[in-house]
Amino acid sequence: MRIWFNHTLSSLFDTISLIRQGMEEGEFEFYVTHQRPDSPIRTLADSYGLEFYPDKSIMPEGYIEWALRYCENNEINVFVPFLHRIALSAHRARFEEIGVKLATAGDHPTMAMIEKKPAFLKRIAELGLTGTPFQTFTDLEEFDRCWTDMRNRYPRLCIKPSKGIYGAGFRIVHEDLDDYRSMVSGATSSVSLHLLRYALGRSDQRAGMMLMPLLEGLERSTDFVCADGVLLSAVTRSKHSDGSRHVAPDMHHEDIARKIAAGLNLSGLLNFQTMEDVEGVPHILEVNSRTSGGIGQTIHAGVNLPLIFARSLNGQSFQTSNEALCSVVVGENIRWLRIP
DSSP states (O other), rough: OOOEESSOOOHHHHHHHHHHHHHHHOEEEEEESSSSTTTGGGGSSSEEEEOOOOOOOSSSSSHHHHHHHHHHTTOEEEEOTTTTHHHHHGGGHHHHTOOEEOSSOOHHHHHHHHHHHHHHHHHHHHOOOOOOOOOOOOOOHHHHHHHHHTTTSSOOOOEEEOOSTTTOEEEEESSSSOOOHHHTTTTTTTEEHHHHHHHHHHHHOOOOOEEOOOOOOOEEEEEOOOOOOEEEEEEEEEOOOOOEEEEEEEEHHHHHHHHHHHHHTTEEEEEEEEEEEETOEEEEEESSSOOOGGGGGGGGGGGOOHHHHHHHTTTTTOOOOOGGGGEEEOOOOOOOOOOO
């Protein structure tokens, strides 16, 4: 089976490495396109080329036609997009017409909903799952109304954009922060209530934002494989107060993954994140319609999620048992490679 990954995150190196580690000889061939000619991923790809106009925000005109030609010219069986995956998900039928499976997490309405955090959290609540409480605002008047209501119920609040990745735009709102000391100290995760209100009052932009309680408990990230709404396997990673990182099976988070996969009819190697409140209850923050950056850690729990994902693309539905998994502490080991 020939699998094409377009421009993506560095975690693709771990994904392909782990598939190669467990696959049969000749079972898969990996075609990769990337915006950089010297990405380390090229050392693992069977075929490596440059991406077509890698604009990271809007799919450029002509991208669909280029992708279809690439698939036909290289006899691709499965296309797993990262770049432009939401826009591409609206064109599954065009790839099916040439015999190519476009492997996105869901159909276009589902992909678009996942990227809009307020819409996603409302859908999560409809599935009976515990999401993070929030209110939305776009200007100072709306913010003040949200702040008055939520500050009466929660001791600390934070803001984040309604759309975004990597935690960009996340800020903890402080009522007594010294703005100058914050600025010169390089603190990027905090903003004073005064400065936030000042900025909202002067800005002409009306970007959607969310006001949320600050959850300060244990943070978990669950990587899971699913196919047509059926969970195949899941591993949960957690960050602890002493700085250690744990990788382990987690029955509660596996159940969350099962309900998310079934409720949204998802497929792929995906990820969701939770954070505990003061009572130890995990709240869902978001679901990523892509493979997470920490996928390389999961192999230490005793299951090869990328391999299960790759084989699911061919209709195989191997499911793991928690008895086969183990709980371990992991540490980071940076690789340095010579790029040919």
